[in-house]
Amino acid sequence: MRLHNKVQLFSVINSHLISYPTPMNLNYSWNWGSLAGLMLASQLVTGILLAMHYVGHVDYAFASVQHIMTDVPSGIILRYAHANGASLFFIVVYVHILRGFYYGSGTQPRELVWITGVIILLVMIITAFIGYVLPWGMSFWGATVITSLATAIPVVGKHIMYWLWGGFSVDNPTLNRFYSFHYTLPFVLAGLSVFHIAALHQYGSTNPLGVNAQSSTLAFGPYFGPKDLLGVLFLALFFSVLVFFYPDLLGHPDNLIPANPYSTPQHIVPEWYFLWVYAILRSIPNKAMGVLAIALVFASLFALPFIRMGGGKFFILTEKLFGAFLADVLLLSWLGGKEITPVTSFMGLCCTAFLFIYLLGILPLIGYFETTVQSSNK
Amino acid sequence: MALRRVVATLMPKISQPVAETVGPVANHAASCYSQMLAGPLDFVERPQQPAGSTFRSFASDAVTALKEEETKLTPTNRISMSPTPYIKYDEHHHKRFAPGTEGRPFAYFVQTGGRFLYASAARLAVLKIVLSLSAAADTMAVSSLEVDLSGVEEGSTITVKWRGKPVFIRHRTDAEIQESAEVALSELRDAQKDVDRAVNPKYLVVVGICTHLGCVPIAGAGNYHGWFCPCHGSHYDISGRIREGPAPYNLEVPEYRFVDEKKIVIG
Secondary structure: OOHHHHOHHHHHHHHHHHOOEEEOOOOHHHHHHHHHHHHHHHHHHHHHHHHOOOOOOOOOHHHHHHHHHHOOOOHHHHHHHHHHHHHHHHHHHHHHHHHHHHHOOOOOOOHHHHHHHHHHHHHHHHHHHHHHHOOOEOOHHHHHHHHHHHHHOOOOHHHHHHHHHOOOOOOHHHHHHHHHHHHHHHHHHHHHHHHHHHHHHHHOOOOOOOOOOOOOEEEHHHHHHHHHHHHHHHHHHHHHHHHHHOOOOOOOHHHHOEOOOOOOOOOOOOOHHHHHHHHHHHHOOOHHHHHHHHHHHHHHHHHHHHOOOOOOOOOHHHHHHHHHHHHHHHHHHHHHOOOOOHHHHHHHHHHHHHHHHHHHHHHHHHHHHOOOHHHHHO | OHHHHHHHHHHHHHHHHHHHHHHHHHHHHHHHHHHHHHOOOOHHHOOOOOOOOOOOOHHHHHHOOOOOOOOOOOHHHHHHHOOOOOOOOOOOOOOOOOOOOOOHHHHHHHHHHHHHHHHHHHHHHHHHHHHOOOOOHHHHHOOOEEEEHHHOOOOOEEEEEEOOEEEEEEEOOHHHHHHHHHOOHHHOOOOOOHHHOOOOOOEEEEEOOOOOOOOOOEEOOOOOOOEEEOOOOEEEOOOOOEEEOOOOOOOOOOOEEEEEOOEEEEO
């Protein structure tokens, strides 16, 4: 009997990675999942290596990062690969999610895939946020602002905030627990990713046509292995150009100033991948409502598979509205980095409103209005 | 047994009408399939199906694809046991390579080139990762230590920290130097002449770690006017050589040089 049929481990690898039946019409939009796995691996490796040199104490953290940049062999590569790797991780995951929106990947029976995916997104956001604070630059103000959101909770909000901080302001206890969580959560992410793929493999991948493709499948290994490799090579090229030629392009110079608890920089903004959330938060003048709005965004993401999120192929109106949704999210990201003026506030409010209308109104209803191409031609 | 005999006699009677209806179909399908097996691969060159032929499906072709006298297996068994690469795709808008021009050499060159690049990338990644664990520039910077000996009085020992380890520097008296030189090499567990252990015999520079299991010996103690290690009782003489006790080697002499009459650089 052949080895990969006889040995349990190899047989599992074979059945899920090599001979797994995959629809033969998958396009490059399906590459992003494996690319996300690759970025997670890259972050894990660079992160573990960085942790050998980083010191998690308020008096040494900033200097330890400079030590990594100048003294540690290849430290500059490790640091930039980790920082830009986070940005790339988010780019890949955002495109992956957009694929899910466009092709309706989360519709039944793949609800669990979608839900685990949203959980992964949440864990990624938390991990990236606390990771950004670790160099103890001016991003520590971002930590102060976001953890202060806990005060939105009535009565016990302030005490929860002190509990989160481990003190009365963002200081050494906060940094230490951030470091601990930042090291732990990526392994949780790895486990969640395995769960995500297991959930997918219950029913197999969807395909661009959105119809049942189980009669026309190919083995994953020989065909989509090389295709994924091509995607990996392109991503590696882009990653390398970023890390070696434009390493500070996606960062903010404020983070290169040591943390000063007595003055906040004028243009403090979160990293680019949080700007859309930041815009939603700022567009609602009421603090508690702003926090609720963000919570509502994620709640609606969780609920999407159950309130009908059909795919866009052959559904022309759905495709156009998806385009509007994409433009809306991009506009929100742009607004998140701008100063608050009456114009930007109003735009932010409109964009947030459209986001909710799209997620909770348009997506469920469009399925009823637009059924098939044939019926709309009649 | 009897049943088999009955079936055997009945078979020809049953199969005859079947053969009469299926026959022409079977022959047509067989000819299609055998043409695919033996004929040219290029679709353009294959003989076109005569107009009006009713059976063009892949399934019907496969069902009775049987070259004459080739095998006794039923067609479906034969197909499943020896699948052929001759899958009938819809190729009306495809263009195939002419046989022999598929470009395998070029493709293999490209793949091999790629594999060389993957190998270099893997080597680079491993090297960068493994070497990132080696000493950082600041550690290397403190790996050399300059010591000013002008403060060390004759007959006294100072201890300095070098590369995280204690280093004993003893300003020896002439009597001590004489004593060290007179020791017979045969008496020593680790035979070394005193002149080989000190650049300038007036100053003895040794690493203050016992060669037994790593404790720091005490100066001015022991039976040989040198050092005594309290952990397991090793005695070192005034040249730092092991004389008594479990230690196997003399105290290590680090790399050092005199940059001035009273200044040394260790490491």
